[in-house]
Amino acid sequence: MQHIVRALLSSYLTTKTLPTAKDFAEIGELNTQTKEPTAVFVTLYRGGEIIASAGRIQPLHPLIGDELLDSTLLAIMDARTEHTLTSADDLKTAQIRVDLIPLSHRSVISRVSEIDAKKDGAILLSQNYMKAAILLPNITNIATKSDEIYFLLTKKAGLDPDKITSADYVLYRFESIKHSDF
DSSP states (O other), rough: OOOHHHHHHHHHHHSSSSSOOGHHHHHHHHHHHHOHHHHHHHHETTTTTTEEEEESOOOOSHHHHHHHHHHHHHHHHHHHHHOOSSSSHHHHEEEEEEEHHHEGEEESSSGGGOTTTTTTTEEEEETTTTTEEOOTTOOSSSOOOOHHHHHHHHHHHOOTTTTTOOGOOEEEEOEEEEEEEE
């Protein structure tokens, strides 16, 4: 998975044109293996720090290859990527992580304490405030306790953790299938 992302990024950084699924046979191969709708997140690192991350909570496409391409394109458009990866040479020092989140791997939970930060990711959706946030499993060591996970989710969603109540959001726990080159 991550090797496809690296090839897509390299193509973009070399040609400065957005790659398409037709340009990469690997995307077509992934699409033939799709079993269920799957969200895909692409995270780029350098020196252990996140330099870009992109994906969708709900898959837009029924095929994994198309989701991977879209998430990679979103990562390319992340302002952090623009300032960090300016040439194909810059990509040599970047690490890539791809998280696949099949819809069957997530479930609604009632308390953030039900999340194991090393194994589970979390999604917070608030229809009341039209906000959403996601934390991938074991993405950083800064959120290892329930209150830290809750604080990060609400912060990412732009919500005040002291002012919202459990009636204001739905919380999901999920497990991802992780692919990385580190």
